[in-house]
Amino acid sequence: MHSEFDLIARYFTPAPPGPEAGVALGVGDDCALLAPTPGRRLAVSVDTSVAGVHFPAEAPAEAIGHRALAVSLSDLAAMGARARWCFMALTLQARPDAWLEAFSRGFKALCDATGTTLAGGDITRGELAIGVTVMGEVAPEAALTRGGGRPGDLVAVTGALGGGAGGLAAWQAGERDVGHPLLARYLFPRPRLAAGEALARLATAAVDLSDGLLADLGHILEHSGGGARLEPEALPLAEGLVEALGEARAQEAALSGGDDYELLICLPAERLDEARRRLAALALPLTVIGRLTEAPGLHGVPGARRLGWQHFRGDETGGRP
Amino acid sequence: MHSEFDLIARYFTPAPPGPEAGVALGVGDDCALLAPTPGRRLAVSVDTSVAGVHFPAEAPAEAIGHRALAVSLSDLAAMGARARWCFMALTLQARPDAWLEAFSRGFKALCDATGTTLAGGDITRGELAIGVTVMGEVAPEAALTRGGGRPGDLVAVTGALGGGAGGLAAWQAGERDVGHPLLARYLFPRPRLAAGEALARLATAAVDLSDGLLADLGHILEHSGGGARLEPEALPLAEGLVEALGEARAQEAALSGGDDYELLICLPAERLDEARRRLAALALPLTVIGRLTEAPGLHGVPGARRLGWQHFRGDETGGRP
Numbered sequence: 190m191h192s193e194f195d196l197i198a199r200y201f202t203p204a205p206p207g208p209e210a211g212v213a214l215g216v217g218d219d220c221a222l223l224a225p226t227p228g229r230r231l232a233v234s235v236d237t238s239v240a241g242v243h244f245p246a247e248a249p250a251e252a253i254g255h256r257a258l259a260v261s262l263s264d265l266a267a268m269g270a271r272a273r274w275c276f277m278a279l280t281l282q283a284r285p286d287a288w289l290e291a292f293s294r295g296f297k298a299l300c301d302a303t304g305t306t307l308a309g310g311d312i313t314r315g316e317l318a319i320g321v322t323v324m325g326e327v328a329p330e331a332a333l334t335r336g337g338g339r340p341g342d343l344v345a346v347t348g349a350l351g352g353g354a355g356g357l358a359a360w361q362a363g364e365r366d367v368g369h370p371l372l373a374r375y376l377f378p379r380p381r382l383a384a385g386e387a388l389a390r391l392a393t394a395a396v397d398l399s400d401g402l403l404a405d406l407g408h409i410l411e412h413s414g415g416g417a418r419l420e421p422e423a424l425p426l427a428e429g430l431v432e433a434l435g436e437a438r439a440q441e442a443a444l445s446g447g448d449d450y451e452l453l454i455c456l457p458a459e460r461l462d463e464a465r466r467r468l469a470a471l472a473l474p475l476t477v478i479g480r481l482t483e484a485p486g487l488h489g490v491p492g493a494r495r496l497g498w499q500h501f502r503g504d505e506t507g508g509r510p
Numbered sequence: 511m512h513s514e515f516d517l518i519a520r521y522f523t524p525a526p527p528g529p530e531a532g533v534a535l536g537v538g539d540d541c542a543l544l545a546p547t548p549g550r551r552l553a554v555s556v557d558t559s560v561a562g563v564h565f566p567a568e569a570p571a572e573a574i575g576h577r578a579l580a581v582s583l584s585d586l587a588a589m590g591a592r593a594r595w596c597f598m599a600l601t602l603q604a605r606p607d608a609w610l611e612a613f614s615r616g617f618k619a620l621c622d623a624t625g626t627t628l629a630g631g632d633i634t635r636g637e638l639a640i641g642v643t644v645m646g647e648v649a650p651e652a653a654l655t656r657g658g659g660r661p662g663d664l665v666a667v668t669g670a671l672g673g674g675a676g677g678l679a680a681w682q683a684g685e686r687d688v689g690h691p692l693l694a695r696y697l698f699p700r701p702r703l704a705a706g707e708a709l710a711r712l713a714t715a716a717v718d719l720s721d722g723l724l725a726d727l728g729h730i731l732e733h734s735g736g737g738a739r740l741e742p743e744a745l746p747l748a749e750g751l752v753e754a755l756g757e758a759r760a761q762e763a764a765l766s767g768g769d770d771y772e773l774l775i776c777l778p779a780e781r782l783d784e785a786r787r788r789l790a791a792l793a794l795p796l797t798v799i800g801r802l803t804e805a806p807g808l809h810g811v812p813g814a815r816r817l818g819w820q821h822f823r824g825d826e827t828g829g830r831p
Contacts, residue, residue: 214655219586219717220554220585220588224551224552230534233595265540267540270541276554276556278557311557313639314563315639316636316637318634322597324554332534332543335539
């Protein structure tokens with residue numbers, strides 16, 4: 190086992206970061222020492238991804254590494270925060286070197302792509318689980334919470350929906366080609382960090398779509414008060430989803446499937462054009478799917494049921510923050 | 511299971527903290543939003559405590575909660591940092607209400623005692639493991655690292671040694687009275703936060719004693735260079751340790767036993783009186799146990815072997831940061 194930890198230490202002990210990374214002291218001491226930007230709020234989120242609960246244990250190691258970080262970074266995106274640092278608490282049993290190498294490659298590639306510096310961590314023996322703490326920064330007045338939505342605000346989502354559930358369904362049906370568009374969405378979700386920053390001063394409320402549109406919109410209503418009317422026919426469905434699942438299940442995947450890691454935002458109608466213009470620069474569509482209402486409750490949606498393919502992240506996991 | 515998570519949510523959703531806590535937004539949104547003190551470094555450490563690896567699964571729930579936080583806070587103490595915030599990633603299977611209540615009581619009591627605000631977390635189903643991220647603050651010039659020790663510096667430890675290993679031995683021998691002094695040391699370690707702050711501008715290097723004196727002094731030497739000469743007869747042994755284990759095993763427990771969560775510091779001899787004066791105000795002794803040397807290696811210690819009672823935190827866990 191020792192060689193395994195030596196390997197992990199090698200894979201995960203990055204070169205000393207440059208001064209722009211804000212790491213005064215990195216991996217190797219009792220603590221990391223970080224230099225936060227004065228005047229910014231520090232946005233922090235913690236997520237644990239457990240094999241067999243949040244992802245299939247046999248998923249490609251590169252995807253496991255990517256995904257464990259992506260689900261945490263998605264929480265930063267939902268606050269409009271810029272990613273700065275992450276810490277990884279890794280629990281695992283013996284794994285082949287090639288697995289460890291691929292796992293760390295997936296994790297680090299997403300660090301690089303998002304400007305996140307791995308500043309420390311912890312390795313423990315046990316069933317495979319990856320705990321990730323992410324830290325980002327946001328100007329106090331720009332932070333996006335779940336609580337700012339107002340009646341009349343449009344409800345809109347970035348990108349396309351249902352790809353997470355559709356990809357998991359494909360995996361469970363035996364699909365193993367990571368180039369498969371739905372499977373790629375499930376295994377390599379892209380946290381919408383740039384979109385979150387771009388929308389931060391336009392949106393009144395935001396949440397990332399981890400538990401499914403209905404559940405996550407429910408979080409918004411819980412914090413903002415009031416209700417919402419959805420137009421289910423307006424939902425932007427992931428490419429290939431209808432072909433794979435048929436129309437009814439595709440609709441359900443988009444409403445309740447989860448694991449999409451798109452952003453759901455609320456915003457006044459007069460800011461829609463500006464929001465779309467900003468996201469166009471990121472090649473990301475923004476689709477209006479409904480409106481907040483004074484009347485409490487969710488309207489316009491036929492009673493949605495939990496989908497059978499969701500057993501990797503059922504109710505009992507407590508959901509994602 | 512749902513009721514369990516409801517319970518945990520209730521136990522761990524604290525009252526909104528006051529403005530002095532620096533929490534702009536607490537538990538319940540995508541991220542917590544923290545307000546770091548301008549000009550301070552942020553000290554961050556992550557530790558995972560796994561049942562059967564880092565503590566006996568049947569240990570009292572209150573101790574498990576206390577201990578999971580204590581081992582992380584001890585890393586802040588070793589940097590001379592003041593504790594500010596913590597995040598908990600809890601993985602567990604169904605537990606009785608009384609267990610959950612006691613676990614959260616132990617965790618929160620240590621939060622209160624150390625001025626640490628629980629600002630967020632994550633709950634997942636699986637084998638019992640507690641991941642804790644702690645954040646503290648320290649003035650840049652006051653941060654204590656492992657790398658500042660210089661030949662001639664005294665090597666000193668706070669408090670008493672061997673209590674962690676002695677307490678675990680008592681547990682393994684069937685002792686269940688948490689009032690037993692050694693068992694209390696093992697189950698309810700006290701992170702030396704106030705001592706770390708008091709010593710921050712006096713010590714040249716510091717580490718907390720989690721892996722055992724010899725291993726942790728090794729970390730200092732690795733970062734500071736040079737070697738050390740110890741005077742094993744000077745080691746301050748925990749109360750009752752010799753009576754419980756006999757002289758030879760007591761000495762070994764103090765040298766290699768780990769889980770003491772005292773601080774080991776290096777400091778120039780002329781600062782010893784001032785350091786002792788400051789710790790006296792905390793009713794904490796500071797004992798000189800050796801000196802750093804130009805010559806590399808560890809001198810004055812008979813070849814120390816790993817102790818048989820250490821199986822809860824053997825080499826394969828990778829040690830504590």
